[in-house]
Amino acid sequence: MRGNAVSVGNRYSSRNGNNNNNNYNGRGGGWNNNNGGRGGRGGNRNSWEARGGRARDQQPHSTNNNNMNTSNINTTQQQQQQAEAPPDTEPAIRVLSFYEQGTKISFACYNEDTNEIIFEDTTANNGNDTERVIQNVLLETRPNLILVGNKVVANVPLLDCLTTLPPTGVEGNGGDSNNGNGEGDTGNNNQHQQQGNAQQQNTTTTTNNIPYQLLKSSAFEPRQCRSVILHKLRVLTLMRGQTPMTGNSDNFAHAQNMTGNQNYTAPGMHTNTLPTSNFHALASIINFDSPTLIRALGSLLIYLRNTAFRLEEGFTVTVNSIRRCPASNTYLRLEESTLRTLRIFATDHHPLMSNNNGKGNMKSKEGFSLFSLLDRTKSKSGRERLRQWMVQPLRDVNMIKQRHVGMDLFLHPDCHPSVSLVLERLSDVGSMDAILLRMQRCCAQSNDFLVLGRMLDASYAIIATLSGELRDKAYKLDRENGEQQMDTTDGEQQQQMQEYPSVAYLDELLRRCHVPITRNLRERMASIIDEEVTAETKDHVVIHYGFHEELDRAKETFETLDETLSEVGRQVLAKNEDLISLKVVFLPQVGFLVSIDTRQHAHDEATNTFPNIPEDFEFVFIQENDAFFKSDEMNALDEEIGDLDAFIKDTEAMIVSDLEEEILECESELRSTFSALADLDCILSLAGVAADLNFVKPEIAPAEEGVIYIENGRHPLQELIVDNEFIPNDTVIDNNNRVMVVTGPNFSGKSCYARQVGVLVYLAHIGSYLPADSAKISVMDQIIVNFGDVETCSVPQSTFQRDLTQMAGIMRKATPNSLVLIDEFGKGTAPTSGIAVMTSAMQRLAQSKCKVVCTTHFLEMFSLGLLKDGKDGIKAVQMSIHVPESDEDDAVPLFKLEDGVASSSAGLVCARMAGLNKNVVDRAAGIITALKEGKQVRPLPESVNANSPFQPNVRSAIRLFLAVDSWQDATDEDIDLLQELVGRM
Numbered sequence: 001m002r003g004n005a006v007s008v009g010n011r012y013s014s015r016n017g018n019n020n021n022n023n024y025n026g027r028g029g030g031w032n033n034n035n036g037g038r039g040g041r042g043g044n045r046n047s048w049e050a051r052g053g054r055a056r057d058q059q060p061h062s063t064n065n066n067n068m069n070t071s072n073i074n075t076t077q078q079q080q081q082q083a084e085a086p087p088d089t090e091p092a093i094r095v096l097s098f099y100e101q102g103t104k105i106s107f108a109c110y111n112e113d114t115n116e117i118i119f120e121d122t123t124a125n126n127g128n129d130t131e132r133v134i135q136n137v138l139l140e141t142r143p144n145l146i147l148v149g150n151k152v153v154a155n156v157p158l159l160d161c162l163t164t165l166p167p168t169g170v171e172g173n174g175g176d177s178n179n180g181n182g183e184g185d186t187g188n189n190n191q192h193q194q195q196g197n198a199q200q201q202n203t204t205t206t207t208n209n210i211p212y213q214l215l216k217s218s219a220f221e222p223r224q225c226r227s228v229i230l231h232k233l234r235v236l237t238l239m240r241g242q243t244p245m246t247g248n249s250d251n252f253a254h255a256q257n258m259t260g261n262q263n264y265t266a267p268g269m270h271t272n273t274l275p276t277s278n279f280h281a282l283a284s285i286i287n288f289d290s291p292t293l294i295r296a297l298g299s300l301l302i303y304l305r306n307t308a309f310r311l312e313e314g315f316t317v318t319v320n321s322i323r324r325c326p327a328s329n330t331y332l333r334l335e336e337s338t339l340r341t342l343r344i345f346a347t348d349h350h351p352l353m354s355n356n357n358g359k360g361n362m363k364s365k366e367g368f369s370l371f372s373l374l375d376r377t378k379s380k381s382g383r384e385r386l387r388q389w390m391v392q393p394l395r396d397v398n399m400i401k402q403r404h405v406g407m408d409l410f411l412h413p414d415c416h417p418s419v420s421l422v423l424e425r426l427s428d429v430g431s432m433d434a435i436l437l438r439m440q441r442c443c444a445q446s447n448d449f450l451v452l453g454r455m456l457d458a459s460y461a462i463i464a465t466l467s468g469e470l471r472d473k474a475y476k477l478d479r480e481n482g483e484q485q486m487d488t489t490d491g492e493q494q495q496q497m498q499e500y501p502s503v504a505y506l507d508e509l510l511r512r513c514h515v516p517i518t519r520n521l522r523e524r525m526a527s528i529i530d531e532e533v534t535a536e537t538k539d540h541v542v543i544h545y546g547f548h549e550e551l552d553r554a555k556e557t558f559e560t561l562d563e564t565l566s567e568v569g570r571q572v573l574a575k576n577e578d579l580i581s582l583k584v585v586f587l588p589q590v591g592f593l594v595s596i597d598t599r600q601h602a603h604d605e606a607t608n609t610f611p612n613i614p615e616d617f618e619f620v621f622i623q624e625n626d627a628f629f630k631s632d633e634m635n636a637l638d639e640e641i642g643d644l645d646a647f648i649k650d651t652e653a654m655i656v657s658d659l660e661e662e663i664l665e666c667e668s669e670l671r672s673t674f675s676a677l678a679d680l681d682c683i684l685s686l687a688g689v690a691a692d693l694n695f696v697k698p699e700i701a702p703a704e705e706g707v708i709y710i711e712n713g714r715h716p717l718q719e720l721i722v723d724n725e726f727i728p729n730d731t732v733i734d735n736n737n738r739v740m741v742v743t744g745p746n747f748s749g750k751s752c753y754a755r756q757v758g759v760l761v762y763l764a765h766i767g768s769y770l771p772a773d774s775a776k777i778s779v780m781d782q783i784i785v786n787f788g789d790v791e792t793c794s795v796p797q798s799t800f801q802r803d804l805t806q807m808a809g810i811m812r813k814a815t816p817n818s819l820v821l822i823d824e825f826g827k828g829t830a831p832t833s834g835i836a837v838m839t840s841a842m843q844r845l846a847q848s849k850c851k852v853v854c855t856t857h858f859l860e861m862f863s864l865g866l867l868k869d870g871k872d873g874i875k876a877v878q879m880s881i882h883v884p885e886s887d888e889d890d891a892v893p894l895f896k897l898e899d900g901v902a903s904s905s906a907g908l909v910c911a912r913m914a915g916l917n918k919n920v921v922d923r924a925a926g927i928i929t930a931l932k933e934g935k936q937v938r939p940l941p942e943s944v945n946a947n948s949p950f951q952p953n954v955r956s957a958i959r960l961f962l963a964v965d966s967w968q969d970a971t972d973e974d975i976d977l978l979q980e981l982v983g984r985m
Contacts, residue, residue, distance in 0.1 A: 093308055096143035096212075097300035098162065099220060099292050100152060105133055106292035108300045109141040110319070112308070117300070118325040119286075121293040125388045127157060132330070135166035140325055145213045147299055149220045163210055217299055222291055225298020229286065230279055233301055234318045238281040280801060284808035285322055289336060324813065326781075332393035332765045333782035337806075341785040341821070342758050343717060344370050344390055370759065373716060374768065376688045378426035381433075381674060382681025389682060393765035395779050400700050402505065403767030406683040409474055409502045411691055418470040419684065421461075426681050428458035432674040436667055439660045446534050446541045449656075452663070453531060456522040459673055462680070463513050466506050474502035512676035514669040521666050528659055540649075541656045551651045558644040561586070569594075572633050578612045584634070588645060592637040593620060593628040603627075686768045695769035699776040703817045707778050708733040708761060708851060714771040715756040716763070727895040728772070731757050737875040739842055739852040741867070742897070743859055744879030745906035747913070749895040750855035751787070753879070754821045757853050758783055761819055780851070781817040784810050786825055800828030807841055816849040823855050834858060839866040846873045862901045869901070878902040936963055936974065957981035 092112035099106050106121035118141065124130040152158055219225075279288075287293055305315040312318065326333070339345060346367035366372045371390055377383045394400050410419050430451050438444045478500040533542040545552055557564075569584040572594060583595040594617065602612050608622065617629040663670070689695065693716065701707055712728035719726035727749075733740055742750045760770050764777040786806045797805065803825060810820055825841065826834030835858045842861070845852050861867045862876060869876040878900050882892040908928070911921050930937045939959035960978055964970050 091144065093145070094141060094143045095145045095147065095300060095303060096137070096141050097147040097217075097296045097303070098137075098152060099149060099296040099299070100130075100155070100158060101292050104290070104292040105130065106290065106296040107137050107141075108293075108297040109137075109143060109325075110300060110304055110308075111141070115320045117297070117319050117322040119293065119297055119322070120325050121287065121290045121296075123331075123391055125392065129392075130158065131161050134161045137325075139166050143212050145215055147215050147217045147219075147303055149217065149295075149299075153216055162214070165210060215303075217303065219299045219302040220295045222295055222298075225294050225302070226288070228298050228301045228305070229282065229294065232305060232314070232316050233278070233282070233322075234316055235278075235281070235285075235320075235322050236318065237321045238278070238285075280797065280805060282322075283797070283805045285324070285812060287335065329781075330392075330395060332395055332762075332780060334391075334393070334762075335784070337787070338758075338783050338785050341787045342370070342755060342762060342783075343368075344762070345387075346372070368717065370717065370762075373720075374686060374689050376685040377681045378423055378684075379429035379678065379681050380431050381429060381678040382426065382685065385675075385678035386682045386685060389766050393762060394767065395703075395765065395781065397700050397702055397779060400765065400767045400779075403683060403686075404697055404700075404769075405501045405505045406680075407687040407690065407767075407769065408697070409470075409477065409505065410684055410687045412473070412477060414473050414477070415470060418465050418473070421465050422470075422680070423684060425458040425461045425465075426677065426684075428454050429674065429677055429681075430455055432670055436664070436670065439664055442660075444660060446538060449525065449529055449541055449659075450531055450535060453522065453525055453529070455674070456518055456525070459513065459518060459677060460515075460522065462677060463510060463515055467510055467515075471503060471506050474506055475500065478502050509676050509680060513673045517666055517669045518673055521663065521670075524662060525659065528655060541652065543652050543655055548651065548655060551648065551655075554644050554648050554651070557641060558648060561641075561644065564641075565592075568633055568637065572631065576614045578614070585628075587628075588643060590620070591630075591643070592634040592641070594631050594634060595626050595628050598622065598625050598627050686766075690769035693771060695771050696774060698764050698770045698772075698774075700764060701776055701778040703779045703781070705778045706735045706816065706849075706851065707776055708757065708819070709774075709776040710757070710760055710770070710772050711775065712773040713756060713760050713775070715752055715759060716771045717759075718752055718756070719771065729753055729756070729895075729897040731760075732875075733757075733851050733853070735849070736873060738849060738873035739846045739854065739875065741842065741861075741874060741876050742853065742855045742879065743857070743876065743902040743905075745881050745893065745902070745904075746857075746910050748879035748881050748893045750879050751823050753897065754823055754853045754855050758785065758819065758821045779817075780819050781815055782813065783819045783821070784813060785821045785823075786810055787821065787823045798828070803828055804837070807837075811841070811844055811848070814845065814848050814850040818850040820845060820850050820852045820854075822852065824857065825854070826856075826858065831858075831860075835860050835866070842867060842874065843872070849873070857905045859901060859903075859905070876901045881906060939963065 094109060094111050094113075096107055096109040103123050103125050104121060105124050106119070108117060108119040110117050120137070122133055124133050146162060148159075148162070152162070282288075286297065301317050304317045309315060309317045334344075346369035348365055348367035366375075371387065374390075375383060375386055377386055409415060432452075432455065435444070435448045435452055438448055528544060528547055530542045530544045534540075543551060545555075565584040565586070569582060572584070573579055573582055579596065580600045581597060584592060585595050586592050596610075596613075598610075601610055603610055608619070610617075610619075610627065613629070614631070616632050618631070620628045620630055622628070708731055710731040713731055714726050714728045731740075742753060744750050760772065760775065761777055761780060762783060763770050764775070765779065786803070807822075807825060810822075814820055822841075826838040828834070829837075838856060838858050839861050842852070842854065862869065867874055867876075876899070877897050879902070880894040880896045880898050882894060908921055908925055911924065912918075927937055939956060957978065960974070960981060961967075964974055967975075
C-alpha cells in the first residue's frame with residue numbers, strides 16, 4: 001500500500017486543514033476532538049471522475065445526503081501521487097462495513113475488482129474468537145476502508161483488533177490488482193469518502209501498521225438499512241436477462257455497446273425488471289432475521305450510494321453477485337432454522353404478562369430440548385460453556401477426539417470415585433467473570449471475596465484430585481490400552497501425548513489451571529480476610545488480626561474507647577470542681593469534646609457564655625440542652641487517638657483495594673483456570689448423559705471421506721417420550737449414495753428420521769457420544785434444513801414461496817461437505833409443479849455432491865422414471881408400514897427403514913386413523929378407484945343432497961350431465977343412463 005501503516009499505540013495526527021477532527025489514539029487511547037490544523041496537500045479542491053456512473057472525490061467533502069453523519073479517519077500516502085497519473089492507476093475500492101452486537105459479529109465488503117459483495121455473520125463468545133474472526137475477515141477481504149459504528153469506537157479491545165494486522169500481514173498491494181507500481185493504496189481513498197447530512201468531519205492520519213482507513217459512520221439504523229437492501233440493491237446474477245459487469249471497466253454505462261449485447265441494461269439506466277422490493281430473491285442469500293447482518297450490509301450500501309454509485313438512477317447499487325464468505329472454518333455453521341428444527345434449544349416463556357419484569361423480556365426457561373437433555377453441569381460457568389459448545393460445534397477432528405479422550409477416562413469404572421469428588425466440588429464454582437467485572441469497576445462486595453475464596457478452594461481440591469489419584473489411574477489405563485511404558489524424558493514429550501492420551505488430556509487441563517499462582521493467591525486472601533467475621537457482618541471485609549499491626553492497635557483502642565473516655569471524664573471533673581457533671585464524647589470530623597448540661601450550669605443565652613466554665617474550655621457549639629467544648633485534655637486525645645473509626649475504615653479499604661489489585665493482576669490466570677474447570681464440567685456432563693442413556697463413541701472421520709454411517713441410530717429426544725420402545729434405524733450416506741430420498745405414509749416417522757440424522761451428526765461435532773450401536777461420521781461444514789417453519793405475517797411471502805426461498809438458499813450454500821435435511825418440499829402447489837420442482841432440486845443437489853436426507857410423498861418421481869434409484873448418487877428408501885387387508889383393521893407403522901420406494905402414502909388409512917367421517921373416507925376411496933381405472937366419478941348418493949329443491953330424478957340427471965366433460969365422446973353406458981334418468985322425470 002502506498003500509505004503508511006497505522007502504528008498501534010501512536011496518536012493519529014491531523015493533516016487536513018481547517019477541519020473539526022476526530023483522532024483515534026490507538027491502543028488504550030480514545031477519540032479526541034481537535035480543531036484547526038495545518039492545511040493539507042490539495043487544499044479544499046473537490047472534484048469527481050465518472051467511471052461508469054461512479055463518482056470519485058479528490059478530497060472529502062460534505063453534502064446533504066440522508067443518514068450519513070460520519071467522521072473519517074484516513075491514512076496518508078507514503079509518497080506523493082503524480083498529478084498527471086491516469087485514472088486507470090487508481091486502486092479498486094474495497095469497503096468493509098463491520099457491526100458487532102453482543103456475541104454476534106457481521107461484516108459486508110464491496111470489492112470493485114470483481115464488482116461483488118461478500119458478507120458473513122457469525123458468533124464470537126470470547127475475545128479469542130473475536131480476534132480470530134476479525135483476522136480472517138481482514139485476510140479474506142483486504143479492505144482499504146472500514147466502516148464502524150459508535151459501539152465499535154467505544155469498544156477499545158475491539159478497536160484494537162481492527163487496528164492490528166493479522167499475523168500473516170497485509171503487505172504490498174494488499175490483494176489489489178496491479179496498479180502499475182506494485183504498491184497498494186491508502187492515500188487515494190480520499191476520493192471515496194462519506195457524504196453526510198450534517199457537517200462532515202474528516203481526519204487524515206499518519207500510521208505505521210494498518211493499510212486501510214477507518215470511517216466512523218452513523219448509518220446503522222436497522223429500518224433504513226433493511227429498506228436500502230430491499231429497494232436499492234440490484235444483483236445481476238439474481239435477475240433474468242442480465243449480464244454480469246466486468247470489474248474495473250472504464251465505463252459501465254457503455255457496456256452494452258462494448259459487448260454488443262442488446263439485452264443488457266446498464267446500471268445507470270431505467271429498467272422494468274427491477275422490482276420495488278426484491279425480497280424473494282435476496283432472502284435466499286441474506287438472512288433478514290439477523291439484525292447485525294442487516295445493519296452491516298445496509299450501512300455498506302448507504303455508503304456506496306453516496307459515493308461510488310451516486311450517479312446511478314435512484315442511487316441504485318448494482319453488483320454482479322453477492323455471496324457468503326465464512327469468517328471461520330473452526331465451527332460447524334448452524335442457522336436459526338436449523339437450531340429450531342433439530343430442537344437444539346427451546347425457550348418456554350411464562351404465559352403471564354405480569355412477569356415481564358418491566359424490561360420487555362418475559363421470564364423464560366429452557367424447555368424440552370437437546371440442551372436440557374445434555375445439561376448436567378454443576379456450575380454456572382459450566383452451563384454457559386456447554387451452551388457455547390452447542391452454539392459452536394467443532395470442525396476440527398483432533399479437538400473432537402480430545403473431548404472423547406476425556407469422556408473415555410471419566411467413564412471408566414476405576415475413575416468413578418474420583419469423578420464423584422470432582423462433581424461435588426464443581427458445585428462450589430461460581431461466575432468468575434462477574435466477580436472480576438465488579439472488581440474492575442471498584443464495586444466489589446464483601447461476598448465476592450468469600451465466593452472467590454470458596455471457588456479457589458474448590459479449584460485446588462479438583463486440581464489435587466486430577467493431578468493425584470485420577471492421573472495415576474489415567475496412566476495405568478493408557479498403559480493397558482497401548483501396552484506402552486511411560487518415559488518422562490523431555491525429548492519425547494510430544495510422543496508421550498500420543499501414546500498416553502488420557503494423561504496428556506489431564507496435563508493440558510492442569511497446565512491451564514496455573515496451580516502455583518492460584519494457590520499463592522488463595523493463601524494471600526486467607527492471610528488477609530477474616531472470612532468468618534466477614535460472613536457475619538456482611539457489609540464490609542474484615543481484616544485478619546495480626547496482618548496489620550497499626551490497624552490491630554487501632555482496633556484494640558477503639559474497643560476500649562468507652563472505658564478510656566469515662567476515665568478521662570472523671571479526671572476532668574475532678575480537676576474542675578465547679579462543674580456539676582460532664583460527658584466526654586467523640587464526633588467524627590470534629591474529634592473529642594466535653595459535653596455539659598446547660599440546665600445544670602449558669603448560661604447567658606444572650607451572649608451564649610458560661611460564667612462558671614474553666615478558662616481552658618473553648619466553646620464549639622450548643623445543641624438543645626448540651627453544650628460542647630474543647631479542652632486541653634480533649635486536644636491531647638485528638639493527638640493520641642484521633643479519628644479511630646475513619647482510620648480503621650480507611651486502612652481496611654486500602655488493604656482490600658491492594659488485594660483487588662493483586663487479584664486483577666492474576667486475572668488471565670484466574671480466567672484460564674476456571675475456563676478449564678468449565679470445560680471439565682461440560683465433559684463430565686456429556687459423560688454422565690452417555691452413561692445413563694447408553695450412548696456410544698463415534699468414529700470421527702475427516703471431511704474428505706464424506707461418510708455418515710450410523711448403525712441402529714436413535715433420536716435422543718424422541719426415544720424419551722415414546723410410549724413403547726423406540727425403533728432404531730441405520731443410515732448409510734457416502735459419496736456414492738449422497739441423496740437419500742425417504743418415502744412412506746405420513747405417520748411412518750420420515751420427518752423424525754431426517755431430524756434424527758441431523759441431530760446425530762450435530763452431536764458428533766460437539767464431541768458427544770451418540771445414541772446408536774456404532775457410528776462413523778465425517779466432519780461437515782454446515783447443516784442446512786428445509787422444514788415447515790413457523791408461519792408469520794411479517795414476511796411478505798406465501799408458504800410455498802417461503803419453501804422455494806429456503807430451497808434456493810440451500811442450493812447456493814450447499815457444498816460437498818454440507819448436510820441438507822429436506823422435509824416434503826414442493827407440497828404447497830399443484831402436484832405436477834411440485835413433482836417437477838422437487839425432481840430438479842434433487843438432481844441439482846446430487847450434482848453439488850452434498851449429503852441430503854429428503855422426505856417426500858411424490859412417488860411419481862420414481863414411478864415415472866424422473867429419478868432412478870442407485871443412479872447419480874440417489875438412494876431410495878422407505879418407512880415400512882403394515883397395511884391391513886380389511887377396512888376394519890388399523891394400519892400399523894413399523895418405523896423401520898427399508899430399501900425401495902413406498903407403494904403409496906396410505907392417505908385413506910391416515911384419514912381413518914384420524915377419525916374422519918366414514919362416508920367421507922368411503923367417498924374418497926371411490927374417487928381414487930375411478931381415477932386409477934380412468935372411469936367417470938359417480939354422483940353422490942341421493943341422501944347427500946336431500947335438501948336440494950329438485951326432485952331426486954332431476955338431481956341425478958343434472959349430476960350425471962355435469963359429470964361428463966364432452967357428450968360427443970360419451971360412452972354408450974353414460975348415454976343410456978342419462979336417457980333413463982330423463983325418462984323418469
